[in-house]
Amino acid sequence: MNWTPRIVLTAAVGISALLIAVAIFWQVDIRRAATPAPAATQEQASSPETPALSRNPAPTEEGNQREVTLFFLSSDGEDLAPEPRKIFLTSSVTDQARQVIKELIDGPQSALLPTLPASAELREVYLASDHTAYVDFSRAFVDKHPGGSSAEIATVFSLVDTLAYNFPEIRRVKILVEGEERPTLKEHLDLSRAYVADMSLVSRQERR
Amino acid sequence: MRQRRWLLVPLLTLLLPTPGFPLSLREDEVALRFQSVAQGSRVILEFAGPRPNYQVEKEANRVVVTLQGSFHSIPYKSKNFNEPILARFKLDRGSRQTDLLFYTGPEFGTVTSFEMTAPFRLVLEFQKKESRAAVPLGAGIPDVTSRQAVQVAPAIPAPPAEHSPQPPPAAGAAGLPVQPKAPGIQVIVVDAGHGGVEVGAKGSTGLLEKDITLDMAKRIQAGLTKSLGVRVILTRDSDKQVSLDDRTAIANHERADLFLSIHVNASRADKARGAETYFLSYQATDGESRALAALENNTIGVETPPGNSELGLVLWDLAQSHYLSESSKLAETIQSNLNDLLRIESRGVKQAPFKVLMGATMPAVLVEIGFITNPEEEVRLKDGDYRERIAQAIVQSVATFKERVEKQQGLR
Ligand SMILES: [Zn+2]
Numbered sequence: 219m220n221w222t223p224r225i226v227l228t229a230a231v232g233i234s235a236l237l238i239a240v241a242i243f244w245q246v247d248i249r250r251a252a253t254p255a256p257a258a259t260q261e262q263a264s265s266p267e268t269p270a271l272s273r274n275p276a277p278t279e280e281g282n283q284r285e286v287t288l289f290f291l292s293s294d295g296e297d298l299a300p301e302p303r304k305i306f307l308t309s310s311v312t313d314q315a316r317q318v319i320k321e322l323i324d325g326p327q328s329a330l331l332p333t334l335p336a337s338a339e340l341r342e343v344y345l346a347s348d349h350t351a352y353v354d355f356s357r358a359f360v361d362k363h364p365g366g367s368s369a370e371i372a373t374v375f376s377l378v379d380t381l382a383y384n385f386p387e388i389r390r391v392k393i394l395v396e397g398e399e400r401p402t403l404k405e406h407l408d409l410s411r412a413y414v415a416d417m418s419l420v421s422r423q424e425r426r
Numbered sequence: 427m428r429q430r431r432w433l434l435v436p437l438l439t440l441l442l443p444t445p446g447f448p449l450s451l452r453e454d455e456v457a458l459r460f461q462s463v464a465q466g467s468r469v470i471l472e473f474a475g476p477r478p479n480y481q482v483e484k485e486a487n488r489v490v491v492t493l494q495g496s497f498h499s500i501p502y503k504s505k506n507f508n509e510p511i512l513a514r515f516k517l518d519r520g521s522r523q524t525d526l527l528f529y530t531g532p533e534f535g536t537v538t539s540f541e542m543t544a545p546f547r548l549v550l551e552f553q554k555k556e557s558r559a560a561v562p563l564g565a566g567i568p569d570v571t572s573r574q575a576v577q578v579a580p581a582i583p584a585p586p587a588e589h590s591p592q593p594p595p596a597a598g599a600a601g602l603p604v605q606p607k608a609p610g611i612q613v614i615v616v617d618a619g620h621g622g623v624e625v626g627a628k629g630s631t632g633l634l635e636k637d638i639t640l641d642m643a644k645r646i647q648a649g650l651t652k653s654l655g656v657r658v659i660l661t662r663d664s665d666k667q668v669s670l671d672d673r674t675a676i677a678n679h680e681r682a683d684l685f686l687s688i689h690v691n692a693s694r695a696d697k698a699r700g701a702e703t704y705f706l707s708y709q710a711t712d713g714e715s716r717a718l719a720a721l722e723n724n725t726i727g728v729e730t731p732p733g734n735s736e737l738g739l740v741l742w743d744l745a746q747s748h749y750l751s752e753s754s755k756l757a758e759t760i761q762s763n764l765n766d767l768l769r770i771e772s773r774g775v776k777q778a779p780f781k782v783l784m785g786a787t788m789p790a791v792l793v794e795i796g797f798i799t800n801p802e803e804e805v806r807l808k809d810g811d812y813r814e815r816i817a818q819a820i821v822q823s824v825a826t827f828k829e830r831v832e833k834q835q836g837l838r
Contacts, residue, residue, distance in 0.1 A: 333694065367704065398502065
């Protein structure tokens, strides 16, 4: 059987290559890299059905970027409305989520209105394997928030809808402030729970 | 045997390398997971590195896990449970030593710890006082019982630590009605939103939500007392801070028939205007659905994933969920009266998970009487006559609701 060693060798090389690839992939995912290092890895996990807008195709032609959809407040304050953005197609979901949340903090570029305090800082994003993203903000997330039920709802669901819409890996979002759980944002919505997306808050015209 | 089966599921999950928690642990991190299990709460501490040097001590009102070394706890630095066995978790991190403080609740009895390896995990089981039905630790899993199950020696009760925060009373825990309420609508709690350092929303001229809500609550109290002859209790009658749990607890304790929380709204859109009336939404997450299913099956030993659906929360959600249909009818009546008064087309009744409504054991709504961020509405809100008209519209709505309920109960 003189082909056996060959098969074994080929298989061994193949498996090692695969293991190395997996190891590298994990490593990248594990390291909560602060800087978005563009990588070519594509994350096309099976996306759950979203009854609203058609999901944007993740990778784009131009370099290692992908288009994402952010949800900000409509100018009449009635609902949330989408605004496209490009982010680096880095290999980890948490890193992409971090870029998206920073864009939310930086606010809209159109006539839409911001939903998160501009001076809030994103401290960390963790993704648990039960698909809950823990998003940890600095103190300003609360201190600079205007309060009021409408503004709280806009803040929470702009964040949750944006994350859930762009990342099938994220099904729930739990907000932390300075690493701690808070009972509420400004005495209205319960923040001790993880939220799932509510796409009914997105403008009907946009949902079409 | 059915109970047993449910117990097995969460115990078996212990054998797996922490399902439900990030794998992205650094050496200086300890990952926390919390599970509600039969007879208590389970805490799993997972480490990336080798077995750390640690010590578990039971003190007067807390259990302290001391780790040699400096560790961050993720994802929480602190967490409130407000549960009868486990009240609160807090991290106290030093450069050489890290204390994980678990403040226990009134029903706490014993804590037991054991280890698991690959990855290294320290598991703490917090159990109820004299829970005779308690299944021995790790029952049904040979792999666990063979491991060193260390019964923690009951330490000498230490004097309460100086800064040990007393957990707030669980919403209405003491105020749960023990006898059936009197029929009809006799007692109404009116809650003036915010107060003290919690000023609420602010207008562009500096008008504060907490001042408007207090004035409104007093006007509504006067109107209800005068026109309906009901007993009205305010959750605050001055500019002071009252916790949300206490507000609901007052209503439960007084066995109120209605709970009205009065607020003034805010939006980044200064065009936003008009009143909005809310009642509690029940957005069941996966875990909550599972917990609910378990409750329906009359079993308790269900595992809940970290981060949401502590069983306590589910139960309190259920407390208000018995009244959701009545709450929605009251909300609709108030909203339609306010829309008529303000001549604004309906913004509609809305639902959201408001903390202050969750534990209420009676129909409960939250009314946002207008937008302090809308310059025109801010001017109007400063006008006492305008506020009086809104108060009267709310009083009229309660009168309509009261009449309907009492007709249904055959009292009229
Ligand atoms: Zn308010």
